[in-house]
Structures are given as C-alpha cells and as structure tokens.
Amino acid sequence: MATATSVKQQKFTLNKLPRMGVSVADLKIEDIDDPELRKQLYDLYVQEGLILFKGLFGRDTLVKLSRVFGDLQDAPLSEWHTENPEVMEVRYAPETGWRMELNGKEVGGWQPWHTDGVYTKTPNRGGIITCVKMPSEEGGTGFIDKMESYDLLPEDIKEKIDPLYAIYNIDAIEGFERPRFGQQAIKTIHYAEETLNVYNRRHTFPEVAHPLVITQAETGRKMLNLCPLFVQRIEGMDKEESDGLLRFLVPHATDPNRAYIHYWEPGDMVLWDNYRSLHCATGAPADEVRLMEKTFILGDYKLGREL
Numbered sequence: 001m002a003t004a005t006s007v008k009q010q011k012f013t014l015n016k017l018p019r020m021g022v023s024v025a026d027l028k029i030e031d032i033d034d035p036e037l038r039k040q041l042y043d044l045y046v047q048e049g050l051i052l053f054k055g056l057f058g059r060d061t062l063v064k065l066s067r068v069f070g071d072l073q074d075a076p077l078s079e080w081h082t083e084n085p086e087v088m089e090v091r092y093a094p095e096t097g098w099r100m101e102l103n104g105k106e107v108g109g110w111q112p113w114h115t116d117g118v119y120t121k122t123p124n125r126g127g128i129i130t131c132v133k134m135p136s137e138e139g140g141t142g143f144i145d146k147m148e149s150y151d152l153l154p155e156d157i158k159e160k161i162d163p164l165y166a167i168y169n170i171d172a173i174e175g176f177e178r179p180r181f182g183q184q185a186i187k188t189i190h191y192a193e194e195t196l197n198v199y200n201r202r203h204t205f206p207e208v209a210h211p212l213v214i215t216q217a218e219t220g221r222k223m224l225n226l227c228p229l230f231v232q233r234i235e236g237m238d239k240e241e242s243d244g245l246l247r248f249l250v251p252h253a254t255d256p257n258r259a260y261i262h263y264w265e266p267g268d269m270v271l272w273d274n275y276r277s278l279h280c281a282t283g284a285p286a287d288e289v290r291l292m293e294k295t296f297i298l299g300d301y302k303l304g305r306e307l
C-alpha cells in the first residue's frame, strides 16, 4: 500500500528506504523493454545506489531486470556458478555450508562488510540479489553508503587518503576469522568445500591495489572506496602507519548506525551499486537452508592494479 511519501511514477511506485536507497513496487516485468522506464530506473540507480524491487520472481526476471543496468559478467568465482554462469548461487546448507560461531551462537551464511570482486582489478559495477529459500528468521542483507562514509570523514583525513591506494587479497578465511582492523571475528565450526577450494587456489590471484577515494562518473560525488574484508595494508606506508589508518577507517566505514539491513520477503530483488556501497550478510540459524541468487553487472572501472 502506498504511504504518504510514495511517489507514483508512470510504471511503478517509489518509496524511500531508511538510511540508503529506495523501493520500487508495482513494476511489471512485461514493461521492462520500455526505453523511458529503463532510463528512469537507471537514473534512480545512479542517484540512490540501492533499489529494492518488490513482487518480482524467478531467475529469468532476475537476469532481465539486471540487464537494464548494464551487460552481465560471469560471477568471478566459478565455485558458486549455476548452469548460467551469469547467475551465482549464494548457498548455505547445514551439512555443507560454512558453519560458524558468532557471539556464542551457531550461524550460517554470515558475511562481513565487503565489496564484491575487490580481490580483482575490475570489480563489477553492481548486481541484483534475490532470496530463493529464506530461513525462518534473520538472514538479512546489509548495505552502507560509501558516499556518506566519505562525506562524514574529517577534512584532514579526506585530504590524506585522496592519493592513497589500499591493497587486497582473496583470503576470505583470514578476513572472517582474524580481521585486524575492527571487524567482528567468527570461529569456524565447518568450512564449505567451495570456500576451501578458493583458499587452496588463493595464490593464483595476485594482490591488487584500489584507490581509497573514487568518484562517481555521472555525478562527481566521491566515495570512501574501502573494503574491510580482504584489505591488507595501505600502499607505501610502513605497517604501523598503515594499520593505524585502517583501524580508524574500517570502523568508520562500517558504522552500524548508518546501515540499511534488508530482511527478505518473497518477491524481493535488491539492486546495489557495488562501487558505491558495502554489503554484508547478518547470518541465519545454522540448522536451516538459505539460498540466494545474484547477478554481476559489468562496469567500466579502470582504477584497479595488479601487484
């Protein structure tokens, strides 16, 4: 039902989400080839960085909707491909998933704040994620706006980090279990086979450097381009200085008071700008299945560099 703040566009109903992004309801996928509708949605994506679509179902719809925002690329890690490599399955099952202890509780499907593909020199521009099998409780997906994170930095820090690069590697196990800069740590009870596969071939991924500050091409707005998971150090700094800066920036970039946590309902699809936001998964009961599907929207990011 539309609220007082709803805006009825030509072919959908728009509402603000708390803290980041908008929701789009009443959109019919049959209308998706309409050029005017595609432009409206694309412009919203650039302005808001996050769109929650309501009432859309199925993998074909997921792919069709994703193509409004760009060409698709294959998911970077083949361990989670479906029959269509453009669609990745994010799965947790009690027997086979990465089962962990967090705050004294057993959970599955938890992921700390991150940007997808930051361990490559060309992260995807964005993606759409949908929940195929929901747990009975929890299982949220969180988002934080990296533009706001930049805007809220003290001026001297903005100046200091402007020319700097952060260095990343793909070791998720280290990032989950032994985060060094203020992220929460988990204790593993059981690893997923896919996670161990990636871990065993981690040396085939070179370290990469990304600028700490990037600019949105369409608007000139700046973003704090820091991914707390996978970050190792600041290029050109000694360990003490680098660790000190990251111990300040990581808690700032992941302030829970600025996060929008989405709890899934049937028919939800969430589009996020992967350059502009961090995301996380809050975890779900360890004895329940959680199954998500997501796409990777190709970007034109040319700022990453392999070391």
Ligand SMILES: [Fe+2]
Pocket: 114, 115, 116, 279
């Ligand atoms: Fe992710």
